[in-house]
Structures are given as C-alpha cells and as structure tokens.
Amino acid sequence: MEPDLGELAIETRELRKQYGRIVALTGLTMTVRRGEVFGFLGPNGAGKTTAVKLLLGLSRPTSGRGQVLGAPLGGVATRQRIGYLPELFRYQGWMTAREVLALHCELARLPRPSWPAEVAEALELVGLADRSNDRVETFSKGMQQRLGLGVALLGKPELVVLDEPTSALDPVGRQDVRGIIGELRSRGVTVFLNSHLLTEVERVCDRVAIVDRGGVVAELAMTDLVAEGGIRIRVTGPVDAKVIAGRFGPTRQDGEWLVVASIADAQVPALVAELVAAGGAVHAVVPEHRTLEDRFLALLGAAPAQVAAPAQVAAPVGGSADPGTLP
Amino acid sequence: MSRAALVIARLTLREALRRRLLWALLGLTVLLVVATGWLFGRAAELTPFEGGERQLILSQLLVMIAFMFSFVLTMTGAFAAAPAIGPEIENGLLLAVLARPVRRSDVLLGRWIGLALVLVGYALAAGYLEVAVVALTTGYAPADPLVAPPYLAAEALVLLTLSLAFSTRIAPVASGSIAVVGFGLAWMGGIAGGVGDYLHNDSLRTAGTVAHLILPSDTLWRGAMFGLEPPPDVLAAAGSQARIFTVSPFFAGTPPPPLWLAWCLAWVVATLAIGAFLFRRREL
Ligand SMILES: Nc1ncnc2c1ncn2[C@@H]1O[C@H](COP(=O)(O)OP(=O)(O)OP(=O)(O)O)[C@@H](O)[C@H]1O
Ligand SMILES: [Mg+2]
Numbered sequence: 001m002e003p004d005l006g007e008l009a010i011e012t013r014e015l016r017k018q019y020g021r022i023v024a025l026t027g028l029t030m031t032v033r034r035g036e037v038f039g040f041l042g043p044n045g046a047g048k049t050t051a052v053k054l055l056l057g058l059s060r061p062t063s064g065r066g067q068v069l070g071a072p073l074g075g076v077a078t079r080q081r082i083g084y085l086p087e088l089f090r091y092q093g094w095m096t097a098r099e100v101l102a103l104h105c106e107l108a109r110l111p112r113p114s115w116p117a118e119v120a121e122a123l124e125l126v127g128l129a130d131r132s133n134d135r136v137e138t139f140s141k142g143m144q145q146r147l148g149l150g151v152a153l154l155g156k157p158e159l160v161v162l163d164e165p166t167s168a169l170d171p172v173g174r175q176d177v178r179g180i181i182g183e184l185r186s187r188g189v190t191v192f193l194n195s196h197l198l199t200e201v202e203r204v205c206d207r208v209a210i211v212d213r214g215g216v217v218a219e220l221a222m223t224d225l226v227a228e229g230g231i232r233i234r235v236t237g238p239v240d241a242k243v244i245a246g247r248f249g250p251t252r253q254d255g256e257w258l259v260v261a262s263i264a265d266a267q268v269p270a271l272v273a274e275l276v277a278a279g280g281a282v283h284a285v286v287p288e289h290r291t292l293e294d295r296f297l298a299l300l301g302a303a304p305a306q307v308a309a310p311a312q313v314a315a316p317v318g319g320s321a322d323p324g325t326l327p
Numbered sequence: 328m329s330r331a332a333l334v335i336a337r338l339t340l341r342e343a344l345r346r347r348l349l350w351a352l353l354g355l356t357v358l359l360v361v362a363t364g365w366l367f368g369r370a371a372e373l374t375p376f377e378g379g380e381r382q383l384i385l386s387q388l389l390v391m392i393a394f395m396f397s398f399v400l401t402m403t404g405a406f407a408a409a410p411a412i413g414p415e416i417e418n419g420l421l422l423a424v425l426a427r428p429v430r431r432s433d434v435l436l437g438r439w440i441g442l443a444l445v446l447v448g449y450a451l452a453a454g455y456l457e458v459a460v461v462a463l464t465t466g467y468a469p470a471d472p473l474v475a476p477p478y479l480a481a482e483a484l485v486l487l488t489l490s491l492a493f494s495t496r497i498a499p500v501a502s503g504s505i506a507v508v509g510f511g512l513a514w515m516g517g518i519a520g521g522v523g524d525y526l527h528n529d530s531l532r533t534a535g536t537v538a539h540l541i542l543p544s545d546t547l548w549r550g551a552m553f554g555l556e557p558p559p560d561v562l563a564a565a566g567s568q569a570r571i572f573t574v575s576p577f578f579a580g581t582p583p584p585p586l587w588l589a590w591c592l593a594w595v596v597a598t599l600a601i602g603a604f605l606f607r608r609r610e611l
Binding site for chain 2: 077086
C-alpha cells in the first residue's frame with residue numbers, strides 16, 4: 001500500500017551517488033511520512049551523510065530520483081522549509097550567536113519583523129540565551145552544536161534534518177535534544193535523524209532505516225521491534241527443557257538461561273506449565289526485550305567492536321548486550 | 328542579482344570590518360602616504376632639473392610608486408579572495424549556508440561583490456591620496472588626476488577575480504600564488520608587446536597581445552600609467568629629451584583602447600562564470 005504523495009515528507013527511488021570510484025550510495029529507496037521521526041542508522045561510511053546531502057540538494061545524485069516535501073531533489077525554494085544541522089557543523093566564528101541566528105533568518109527569507117522572536121526562541125530552546133552575545137569562536141564544541149541545532153529550528157521548518165546532532169553533547173545535552181525532538185514530533189514536524197547512537201534512536205524514533213554499504217538493509221517501525229521479543233527462562237531439574245521449549249520457538253542455551261526467541265506472550269504460561277509437568281523447577285521467566293542494537297548487529301552481521309562504540313549503548317534490563325548472546 | 332548574493336556581500340563586508348582588514352588597510356594607507364610625501368618632498372628639493380624635464384622625472388617617480396602600490400593592491404585582492412570559498416567548504420561553514428535557499432553562484436557573486444567593494448574603496452582612497460600628496464609636495468599633477476586610481480582598482484580587481492575563481496577548487500596558497508605570478512607574467516607580456524611595437528617585431532607584439540588576452544591586468548596598468556603622466560604639451564616641450572621616456576616600460580603613450588577595456592570587463596564576467604561552474608561541480 002503506497003501512501004499518497006501528500007503524506008510523504010521524503011521519497012527516494014534508487015538514489016545512487018558515486019565519488020570517483022567510491023560508491024557512497026548504491027541505490028537508496030526509502031519513504032518518510034510527514035510528521036514522523038525517522039532514524040537513519042548505519043555504521044561509519046554507510047552513506048548516511050551522503051544521503052542527507054542529496055536530500056538537501058547539497059550534492060547531486062549520480063542517478064536515481066527523489067522528492068522532498070513534494071518537490072524534486074535539488075530545488076532551491078524547498079530549502080526554505082527545511083532546517084539542517086550538518087554533521088560537520090561550523091558557524092561564522094567572528095559573529096555572535098545572536099548574529100549567526102539572525103543571518104540564518106535572513107538567508108531563510110523569514111520576514112524581518114519575526115527575527116527577534118525567532119532568535120530568542122531558538123536561543124532559549126538550545127540553552128544559549130546567556131551566551132548569545134559572545135562570539136561563536138569562543139564557544140566550546142558542544143555549544144557550537146547547540147547553536148547549530150538552534151539554526152536548524154529557525155522559522156518553524158516542516159522538515160528538520162539532523163546529522164548526528166548529539167556527537168559533541170554531554171548527557172544533559174543529549175537529553176535536551178531528545179526533548180526537542182519530542183517537541184517537534186508533537187508539533188507535527190518531520191524529523192530525519194542520522195545517528196549511530198542506537199539507544200538514542202530507539203528512544204525518539206517512530207521508524208528507522210538501517211543502511212549499510214550504501215543501501216537500506218532494513219526499514220522497521222519501533223513497535224515491530226518491541227513485538228519481536230521472546231523470553232529467557234531458568235529451569236533446573238530432570239527435564240530436557242530445551243526440547244520442550246523448542247516446540248514454542250527457536251531456542252538456545254545461554255549459560256544457565258534458556259532463551260526462547262519469538263514466543264508469543266499468550267504461550268508463555270503453557271510453556272511454564274509443560275516444564276513444570278515434566279518435573280522441572282522454573283526459577284525465573286524474564287521477557288526478552290529485543291533492542292535495536294541486537295537487530296542492528298544481526299542485520300549487519302558484524303562484531304560489536306566494528307560498529308557503534310558499545311560503550312555508548314546501554315543495555316536495557318533483560319536485553320542482551322553481551323556479545324556472547326548475539327542471535 | 329539575487330537577494331542571497333547581496334546578503335553574502337554584506338556578510339563579507341561585515342567580516343572585513345570585524346576582522347580589522349579595513350583597519351589594516353587604513354593603517355597601510357597612512358604609512359604609504361607619509362612615506363610618499365617624504366620621498367617626493369626630498370626628490371623635489373634635490374632634482375637639478377627644471378620645467379618639462381622636472382615634470383617628466385617626477386611623473387616617472389610617481390609611476391614607479393604606483394607600480395609598487397598596484398602590486399600591493401593585487402596581493403591584497405588575491406590573498407583576500409584566495410581563502411574565500413575553498414576553506415569554507417572544507418570546514419563546513421558553507422554547508423549550513425548552502426542548505427538555505429542560496430545558490431552556489433550567489434555565494435561566489437556575493438563574495439566577489441563584498442571583496443571588490445573593500446578593494447576598490449581602498450584603491451580609490453589610497454590612490455587619490457597619493458596623487459594629492461605628490462601634488463602638494465612637488466606641485467606635479469598628472470594631466471587628469473582622476474584617471475589613474477580607477478585603473479589601479481580595476482587592475483587589482485582582475486587578479487581578485489582570478490584568485491576567487493580558483494579558490495573554489497584549489498588551496499588558498501596555490502590560488503593566491505597563481506594570481507601573483509600571473510600578475511608578473513602579464514606585466515612582462517605587456518613589456519614584450521611594448522618593445523615589439525617599438526622595434527616593429529611581430530612575435531613580440533603577438534606575445535604582448537596574447538598576454539593581454541589571457542590576463543588583462545597589464546592593459547589596466549597601462550591605463551594607470553597613462554593617467555599619471557604629464558599633459559601632452561609638457562611632453563612636447565621636453566622635445567627629444569622625452570623620447571627616452573617613451574621607450575621605458577614605465578611609460579604608456581596612449582590610454583587602453585575601448586575594445587581592450589571591454590575585453591577586461593568580459594574577462595571578469597567570464598572568469599566569474601568559470602568560477603561558478605567549478606564551484607557547482609565541487610563536492611561539498
Ligand atoms: N566528498 C567525498 N569525496 C569522496 N568520497 C566521499 C566523499 N564524501 C563521502 N565519501 C565516501 O562515501 C562513503 C559514505 O560516506 P558518508 O559520509 O556518507 O558516511 P556516513 O554514513 O555518514 O558515515 P559516518 O557515520 O562516519 O558519518 C564513504 O566511503 C566516504 O569515504
Ligand atoms: Mg556521517
């Protein structure tokens with residue numbers, strides 16, 4: 001079922017981008033609905049930033065086509081309705097934060113009377129109000145990224161594209177960004193979020209696309225991910241628990257735990273009853289919440305060290321962040 | 328011209344002000360004027376010549392100073408323009424700007440307008456001050472004292488344009504150097520052409536013409552020289568004494584023909600267009 005074009009914020013078909021002999025995107029096909037917070041995930045060099053540059057018309061595709069906010073890629077006028085925080089963010093160091101924001105109001109062709117309010121609101125939102133008259137070159141990296149976020153939010157854009165918006169931010173800043181994204185979602189703004197911070201994406205996104213080597217390897221809604229869970233169960237006693245559990249779903253041993261993947265919630269009591277009937281002692285049943293990280297790693301078939309820094313990925317309770325338990 | 332180009336032009340001017348480029352230029356101008364005043368004061372006192380000869384000698388001195396000044400102007404233009412685009416692509420500054428409804432050609436044109444205003448303003452102010460100081464200290468004034476500074480400004484503008492066009496693709500040091508070397512080569516080409524004219528040698532003449540076609544800065548320099556020379560009656564009065572000057576590389580007998588001036592204009596427009604083309608094809 002194809003959503004009609006008016007509902008789509010972004011639609012691309014077989015977008016390909018080649019830099020000389022390097023193919024950055026092999027054929028990107030994806031859709032982002034209006035009002036959605038869309039996560040774009042992938043390992044380093046997967047082509048995320050390249051895709052964003054194509055969407056914004058900062059770079060021209062080698063082949064393929066796409067639309068953003070109903071207009072073909074590369075249109076100059078469309079950019080008036082898009083806010084963008086580049087991965088490599090940098091603003092005029094000799095200007096104050098306030099002046100940079102005013103400059104972008106002007107570049108975005110916002111009506112002049114609205115500038116002071118827009119600037120003040122952006123400063124407030126990103127927490128730079130008390131440094132607004134300092135030159136940007138005196139800012140820390142994180143403060144500059146906050147400024148960039150403020151710039152991206154000027155003029156109530158319909159689409160906000162954030163390329164790793166928290167790369168320089170402290171934990172409080174990251175939380176602020178999550179708050180801002182939530183706020184954008186409640187206003188019906190479409191957000192396109194590039195990231196490899198999986199927990200972050202997990203918390204804010206409605207849908208994600210996972211890209212690898214220049215193409216989408218999976219597109220999934222966050223709700224699917226949660227439903228894909230299973231359980232882990234600890235059983236002792238004279239039973240072959242693995243055989244019994246195997247009738248309910250794919251099963252594997254993990255230390256003294258038995259992991260039963262994709263067992264329906266309603267089936268769990270039946271499984272426990274059978275185990276007990278067979279003489280087993282059931283010590284614990286824990287729902288296994290499947291994390292985006294599991295999915296990510298499974299899809300990319302990579303060891304964790306090669307992908308996003310595992311240190312940044314907090315394992316939720318019951319999750320399996322332990323490399324030894326990867327599916 | 329689009330509004331975005333004007334916004335970028337204003338941004339460039341503000342940056343020049345804020346980064347004290349304008350103040351540096353102002354300081355240099357004061358220094359230049361004081362030095363010129365002193366030099367010409369001495370020269371006027373010491374020269375044993377009188378009348379037309381004195382005028383000719385002072386005019387030659389003025390042309391030499393102007394040559395040095397044109398070199399300084401050119402360096403200023405070339406090195407102000409050289410880092411105007413490339414480094415801002417590399418450090419990401421232009422990513423945020425170009426994600427707005429702004430074309431790359433707007434950025435290039437805006438940069439050009441902003442830098443050109445600074446350079447032309449500086450050239451005119453310093454140029455006229457020089458002419459005035461020389462007139463005050465020695466009593467020597469060119470036939471039309473208003474002519475030379477605009478030519479000097481235009482000459483530097485040619486090199487600024489070249490450096491800016493290259494700055495879309497190559498490193499600032501390289502593009503600044505190309506402009507400065509180009510300046511030197513064009514000047515030598517102009518001399519070759521002048522010698523060719525005098526000796527009626529076609530290959531030298533052709534070399535001069537080709538140099539003027541490729542990089543028309545020397546055409547404008549000749550205009551500046553012409554604008555600093557004494558009136559024709561002074562030259563005529565100096566009689567055969569003046570002949571030695573007419574073969575000097577620091578002498579222009581005639582102003583640049585209008586067709587060559589039109590070529591200068593066309594060259595600047597074409598170079599900007601090439602710059603825009605190069606910029607458009609560059610990956611951000
Ligand atoms: N300007 C360029 N010239 C040449 N190759 C490029 C250029 N930009 C990107 N690439 C190549 O394209 C591929 C994709 O790069 P891209 O920046 O899109 O990755 P990414 O997914 O954003 O990575 P990261 O997570 O590190 O930001 C890489 O192999 C990169 O080397
Ligand atoms: Mg990237």
